[in-house]
Amino acid sequence: MDTLQNMRTFMCVAQTGSFTAAGQQMHLAVPTISRNIAKLEEHLKTRLINRNTRQLVLTEAGGRYLTWCRRIISTVDQAEVEARGAMSLPEGRLRLHAMVGVGAHFVVPAIAELRKLHPAITFELTLSNRLPDLLGEGIDIAIIASDRLPDSGYISRLLGKTQSILCASPSYLASNGAPQVPADLIRFDCLQLSVPTTDALEWCFFSDGQKATIQPRPAFLEVDSTEAMIRALESGMGVGVLPAFAASQSLKDGTLVHVLPDHQLQELNLYAIYAGRDYIDAKIKAFIRTLRRLTP
Incomplete structure (x- = not known):
């Protein structure tokens, strides 16, 4: 009835x-x-x-x-x-989760822009390099960088792509020499940036249509933060992979050098992941539109 x-x-x-x-x-x-x-x-x-x-x-x-x-x-x-x-009407609380580097470089600026357009939205942002349980944690949108989508029942939107680059400090290269081809990296201290959505055990390089895949020797340092990786590399601990947007300032300052610049690392996709396809809240749609304008 x-x-x-x-x-x-x-x-x-x-x-x-x-x-x-x-x-x-x-x-x-x-x-x-x-x-x-x-x-x-x-x-x-x-x-x-x-x-x-x-x-x-x-x-x-x-x-x-x-x-x-x-x-x-x-x-x-x-x-x-x-x-x-x-x-x-975009209003109410928007709970966001993002990987640390992605959050700092893309999500925070998107929040600032969206806040100007829709002041009735409030934000809660969690930064960590893990895949959250959207429903269990009450998260509206998760922003991840990955070479492939993780298996889940969630809906995803491709926001853009970001390039990764191999970096080291000038002092480390002065002491150890610079690799000329990817295979040379087996002789170097390769630091690992741990990201749950990518395979950190392999580095794939592309040059002139050729692909070279190497497995760096076990790292003496593995971190899950781009900021920590930048500090470690600037301290002369070895070579490591960083998102280009995260390394840009250190490259400009000269505290890091782009290693193997003629070899391109595999691109990472930036995804927005949310729980449902139908009847999407207006603030979620507004945030995704804003984030897409700000991503490469």
């Missing part, structure tokens, strides 16, 4: 004073109006309306029930208006 629909029918009958007028107002046949009222009374085990061929009068119980129906239906209608508004 559709209790809410039957309550609406009861309210309309009480307001119009007849089944016929209620049917006309609700665009329902009179027998349907009668059945809805009968089902409601059967469900409640209470007579709500005394009626004959000429008139109808609410019972005492019907009068009290009408008061509650008005309150309940008003609340339901308000809830529906608010829920529909979430589909069209």
Whole structure:
């Protein structure tokens, strides 16, 4: 039984004073109006309306029930208006998760831009290099950098691509020499940036249409933060792979050098991952649009 629909029918009958007028107002046949009222009374085990061929009068119980129906239906209608508004008006709290480097370089600027457009949105951003449980942790969107999508039941949107580069400090290269081809890296201290969505055991280089895959010797240092990797490389600990956007300032400052610049590392895709395809909240759609404009 559709209790809410039957309550609406009861309210309309009480307001119009007849089944016929209620049917006309609700665009329902009179027998349907009668059945809805009968089902409601059967469900409640209470007579709500005394009626004959000429008139109808609410019972005492019907009068009290009408008061509650008005309150309940008003609340339901308000809830529906608010829920529909979430589909069209970007407002409310947006919970975001991003990998550390991606969050600092792309997500934070997107938040700043979106905040100017839609000040009714508030943000909660968590930065960590792991794949979150969106539903379990109540996260609206996760932003990841990966060479492939992780297996999940979530929806993904490709935002853009980012290049990775091999880096080392000038002091490390002065002491150890510079590799000329990827195979030379087996002789160097290769630091590992641990990212859960990529295979850190292999580095794939591309040059003149040729692919070279190497497995660096076990690293004495593995970190899950691009900032920590930058500091380690600048300290002369070895060579390591960094996202180009994360290494750009150190390259400009000269504290890091691009190693094997003629060999391109595999690109990483930037993805926005969220829980559902249908009826996406307006603030989620607005954030993804903004982030796509800011990613390469």
